Amino acid sequence: MTQPDKRRGRGSKVTPSPVKTVATEVGIPVWQPQKIKKDTETLDFLRATQADAFVVVAYGQILSQEILDMPRLGAINGHGSILPTYRGAAPIQWSLHHGDTKTGVTTMLMDAGMDTGPMLLEETISIGLLDNAWTVADKLSKLTAELLLSTLHKLDGQAIRPIPQIEERATYAPLIKKADYTIDWQGAALAIHNQVRGFYPNCVTQLRQQPLKISETIPLFDSVWSQLPEDYQCLKELYTSLQPSTPGKIAALWKNHGPVISTGEGHILLRQLQPAGKKSQSGWAFANGSRLEVGEQLGLV
Numbered sequence: 001m002t003q004p005d006k007r008r009g010r011g012s013k014v015t016p017s018p019v020k021t022v023a024t025e026v027g028i029p030v031w032q033p034q035k036i037k038k039d040t041e042t043l044d045f046l047r048a049t050q051a052d053a054f055v056v057v058a059y060g061q062i063l064s065q066e067i068l069d070m071p072r073l074g075a076i077n078g079h080g081s082i083l084p085t086y087r088g089a090a091p092i093q094w095s096l097h098h099g100d101t102k103t104g105v106t107t108m109l110m111d112a113g114m115d116t117g118p119m120l121l122e123e124t125i126s127i128g129l130l131d132n133a134w135t136v137a138d139k140l141s142k143l144t145a146e147l148l149l150s151t152l153h154k155l156d157g158q159a160i161r162p163i164p165q166i167e168e169r170a171t172y173a174p175l176i177k178k179a180d181y182t183i184d185w186q187g188a189a190l191a192i193h194n195q196v197r198g199f200y201p202n203c204v205t206q207l208r209q210q211p212l213k214i215s216e217t218i219p220l221f222d223s224v225w226s227q228l229p230e231d232y233q234c235l236k237e238l239y240t241s242l243q244p245s246t247p248g249k250i251a252a253l254w255k256n257h258g259p260v261i262s263t264g265e266g267h268i269l270l271r272q273l274q275p276a277g278k279k280s281q282s283g284w285a286f287a288n289g290s291r292l293e294v295g296e297q298l299g300l301v
Contacts, residue, residue, distance in 0.1 A: 001030075001031050001032075001033070001036065001042075001059065002016075002017045002019040002020050002023070002030060002031075002032055002059075003017050003032065003059070003060050003061070004032045004033075004034055005017070005020070005032070020032070031045065035061070036061050036063065036064075036067070037061075037062065037063070037064040037066075037067070043066070043067070046067060046070055047070055050072075051070065051071040051072070052071060052072050052073050052156065053071045053072070053073040053074065053075070053076055053152060053155070053156075054067070054068075054070070054071045054074075054075040054076070055075075055076050055077075055078070055148055055152070056075055056076065056077045056078075056110060057077070057078045057144060057148075063075060063110065065112050068110055068111065068112070073152075073155050073156060074109045074110065074155075075109070075110040076107055076108070076109060076110070076120070076148065076151060076152070076155070077107065077108050077109075077110045077115070077117070078105055078106075078107050078144040078147065078148050079091065079105065079106050079107075079108065079115055080092050080103070080105060080137070080140045080144070081095060081103060081104065081105075081106065081173070082103065082104045082106055082122055082124060083106040083108065083115060083119055083122075083165055084115075084116075084165040084166060084167070084169050084170040084171070085169070085170070085171045086171055086172070086173040087114055087115035087116065087170060087171070087172050087173065088114060088115065088172045088173040088174055088175075089173060089174065089175045090173045090174065090175060090176050091103075091173040092133050092136050092137050092140065093133050093173070093176060093198045093199055094173040094174075094198065095127070095136075095173075095198075096127065096131070096132065096133055096136065096194060096197050096198035097194050097195055097198030097199065098194070098198075099190065099191075099194045100127060101126060101127050102124050102125065102126050102127055103124065103125060103127055103136065103140070104122055104123050104124035104125055104140075104143070105122065105123055105140055105143050105144045105147050106119055106120075106121070106122045107119070107120040107121045107122070107147055107148060107151040108120055108162075108165075109162055116165060116170075117165075118162035118163055118164050118165065119162065119163045119164075119165060120151050120154075120155065120160050120162060120163075121147055121150060121151050121154070121160065122147075123143055123147055125139055125140070125143065128227070129224065129227040129228065130197075130216075130218070130228070130229075131197065132196075132197035132198075132200035132201075132215075132216070133197065133198055133199065133200045134200055134201075176199060180195075180199060181199055181202045181203050181204050182203075182204060182205070183195065183196070183203055183204065183205045183214060183298075183299070184299075185205070185247040185248035185261065185262070185263050185264065185298060185299050186247045186263070186264040187263060187264050187265075188263060188264055188265035188266060189219040189220060189221065189263045189265060189266035189267055189268040190219045190221070190265075190266070192217065192219070192263055192268055193217045193218070193219040193268060196214050196215065196216070196217050197216075197217075200215055200216075201213065201215035201274075201280070202215075203215070205248075205298045205299050206298065206299055206300060207275075207290075207296070207298050208296075210275065210276050211276045212273060212274070212275055212276070212298070213273060213274040213275075213280075214270055214272075214273050215272045215273060215274065215280060216270075216271035216272035216273075217268050217269060217270055217271055218232065218235070218268065218269040218271060219266065219267075219268050220235070220239050220242070220260070220266060220267040220268060220269060221266050235254070235257065235269070238252070238254055238257075239267075242260065242267050244262065245262035246262060246297070247262055247263050247264045247299075248261065248262065248263075248297050248298045248299040249261070249262050249295060249296070249297050249298070250262075250292060250293070250294050250295060250296045250297075250298070251267055251294065252267075252294060253287050253292060253293075253294060254269065254284075255284070256284050257269060257271070257283065257284055258270045258271055258282060258283020258284045258286070258287055259283055259286075259287050259292055261298060269283065270283040270286075271283050273286055275290070
């Protein structure tokens with residue numbers, strides 16, 4: 001079961017979901033009901049399977065209690081957070097946005113609520129300073145596959161005792177809104193960095209009255225160096241020469257690295273960005289091609 005084909009990308013071409021693409025390649029039948037709760041043919045098919053379990057990952061539609069009650073072992077969900085934190089649609093993105101240093105996967109028995117069912121198994125991973133929503137999602141997808149297999153075997157062997165979630169500890173990860181992508185340079189460098197990597201690759205500012213997407217950054221402050229790869233240790237020496245300035249102003253242009261922007265607290269290096277109508281490029285390539293100058297202002301003027 002997967003979502004109907006949708007218009008995607010810049011050309012708005014009707015495209016199948018990745019799940020359908022893989023299933024078709026290996027000969028697995030695909031069902032794509034517009035509204036699974038109301039599609040009689042789909043409901044009859046699901047009931048007729050007499051399934052031991054339904055496994056649900058990022059399906060994008062609410063399942064009715066009728067569907068949840070069909071399989072012998074129940075409907076099992078793999079969720080990209082350590083529940084009950086970050087229930088909802090965008091757990092990976094909001095975890096990064098809040099600067100978390102670890103996340104993980106929880107498998108649970110689904111109920112009628114939004115990620116409220118009893119928990120089965122969980123496993124955590126660390127989040128690096130330069131991780132973004134895509135890299136973390138890739139790690140968690142592999143972890144989810146492994147954890148779901150273990151969950152199915154243990155649940156069938158009655159080797160798992162479902163654990164109710166503690167409601168008082170619940171937090172939510174709502175859908176991302178357009179306003180969440182806009183960078184406010186009055187914020188701290190680390191907060192802006194977390195916004196950029198959390199909502200990767202869509203955060204945006206303005207330069208010369210044109211939109212400019214920012215997809216990769218490095219926050220610059222004393223405690224950051226131990227978290228950076230060896231290739232970026234040379235930035236420490238350059239960092240000592242920076243002076244506070246108006247938030248959003250280009251404070252420096254670092255050769256082979258990119259523009260450095262002043263923020264409400266500290267500075268931030270722009271590693272990767274995308275001007276309007278052009279392809280993504282390194283910060284240094286953009287600085288050269290656009291002939292950036294120290295003192296130019298980013299953001300709404």
